[in-house]
Amino acid sequence: MSAxxxxxxxxxxxxxxxxxxxxxPPAHRLVIGLLLVSSFVVxxxxxxxxxxxxRLMADLAISASQAQWLTTAFMLTMAVVIPVTGFLIQRLNxxxxxxxxxxxxxxxxxxxxxxxxxxxxxxGRIVQASGTAIMMPLLMTTIMQLVPExxxxxxxxxxxxxxxxxxAIGPTLSGLILAVLSWRWLFWLVxxxxxxxxxxxxxxxxxxxxxxxxxxxxxxIPLAALGFGSLVYGLNGLGEMALHAPAVSPWxxxxxxxxxxxxxxxxxxxxxxxxxxxxxxxxxxHGRFTIPAAMMATLMMSMFGVFILLPIFLQNVLxxxxxxxxxxxxxxxxxxxxxxxxxxxxxxxxxxxxxxxPGALLxxxxxxxxxxxxxxxxxxxxxxxxxxxxxxxxxxxxxLFTASLGALPPHxxxxxxxxxxxxxxxxxxxxxxxxxxxxxxxxxxxxxxGASAAAATTAGIRTAFLCGAVLSLxxxxxAFFVKRPxxxxxxx
Numbered sequence: 001m002s003a004x005x006x007x008x009x010x011x012x013x014x015x016x017x018x019x020x021x022x023x024x025p026p027a028h029r030l031v032i033g034l035l036l037v038s039s040f041v042v043x044x045x046x047x048x049x050x051x052x053x054x055r056l057m058a059d060l061a062i063s064a065s066q067a068q069w070l071t072t073a074f075m076l077t078m079a080v081v082i083p084v085t086g087f088l089i090q091r092l093n094x095x096x097x098x099x100x101x102x103x104x105x106x107x108x109x110x111x112x113x114x115x116x117x118x119x120x121x122x123x124g125r126i127v128q129a130s131g132t133a134i135m136m137p138l139l140m141t142t143i144m145q146l147v148p149e150x151x152x153x154x155x156x157x158x159x160x161x162x163x164x165x166x167x168a169i170g171p172t173l174s175g176l177i178l179a180v181l182s183w184r185w186l187f188w189l190v191x192x193x194x195x196x197x198x199x200x201x202x203x204x205x206x207x208x209x210x211x212x213x214x215x216x217x218x219x220x221i222p223l224a225a226l227g228f229g230s231l232v233y234g235l236n237g238l239g240e241m242a243l244h245a246p247a248v249s250p251w252x253x254x255x256x257x258x259x260x261x262x263x264x265x266x267x268x269x270x271x272x273x274x275x276x277x278x279x280x281x282x283x284x285x286h287g288r289f290t291i292p293a294a295m296m297a298t299l300m301m302s303m304f305g306v307f308i309l310l311p312i313f314l315q316n317v318l319x320x321x322x323x324x325x326x327x328x329x330x331x332x333x334x335x336x337x338x339x340x341x342x343x344x345x346x347x348x349x350x351x352x353x354x355x356x357x358p359g360a361l362l363x364x365x366x367x368x369x370x371x372x373x374x375x376x377x378x379x380x381x382x383x384x385x386x387x388x389x390x391x392x393x394x395x396x397x398x399x400l401f402t403a404s405l406g407a408l409p410p411h412x413x414x415x416x417x418x419x420x421x422x423x424x425x426x427x428x429x430x431x432x433x434x435x436x437x438x439x440x441x442x443x444x445x446x447x448x449x450g451a452s453a454a455a456a457t458t459a460g461i462r463t464a465f466l467c468g469a470v471l472s473l474x475x476x477x478x479a480f481f482v483k484r485p486x487x488x489x490x491x492x
Contacts, residue, residue: 105131157344175326231257301431359395
């Protein structure tokens, strides 16, 4: 892989003009473009179910804690599969990895569209997520290999557009579709786009990586699945406890998750000495990688919680239709997309601090505002809040991605993107389960005390947002320690 790594350039001093960007060969631009488009399609499905949850709860006769597994299982599967992609990207060329990713995603979309019930729908989402999990590390690793250092911020802005905007407009697209069609069309309409991306990739994508021999540890895969699965299942079970006695104790599942994840980490540390780790945790020894990666995990916990709970509030409390809910959430997603390339260019010029610190402060302020949400809150106020929240996230995503991966030497790019993707998805899955659990418990408590349905739901959502507001303080504190990648990440 090192044969295609970009040459290390001298870091421009903050405030000085950027070094002239090196023009990418047409073949490389084509590969990056196709990967960006395909990644947008697959990531879009991470949150496309958010607005559909109330409809699915009614159509399939399931609770909110069950319905959120359509999003949680998606993120959890990504967390389990992403570590394996580090191995796949090292062992295989770009074209076969892309083909595998889009084939899995297309197959999962078809299964979900044909699903006769909730269980098969979850299976379809899991297969979809397996393809998505391969696509994102492939995109990030390819860009780190092909794009010169002085242009990475701008290109990472394009990745940020995919990773932030696609989930943000998922609820909007869902609302538009559900206004006139059944929930199955959330998948039928995506399927031809996925198949077209697959066909175009098979036709146009050329191999731009150099495969190397890399072993895989088969024991680490079930450890990751059991550890992360138990952790998220336990968090989800806390919400179920408010309604009925779950079959398995959530506290026991949380304990199993912590123990097995600890075993997974210890095994990766041991295997790293033999260069056989499934997930090379040596990237965490690079402080300039670890700090922005930890901040990204905190953001993902809160962001996906907002994406799940805000549509529930808009529909179940304010009485908005799925169409109006989707339209209300659209401006924030579009603004994130418009901001990302400019934020990337500003990162190349000024570094992360002037962007990440204001972004964290905006994000935290809005999370605290949502913690005081009232049942009669006007829809326009939530529109403004969502836009400001989106601006705060846009200021942070690109700098955090670029600063974290840019701190690593080229031979760790695939492992760095895998660690980054795994922590994001586990954090997102855990955050979603945690928010729904808190909402469910508080709503049940308020209902038992005689509160109206709207007041009880608002109290539950408000308490969940309060948890997110507390978490956001960690992002603010961490923001001051995010540093520009070193000019020579090979040193040492």
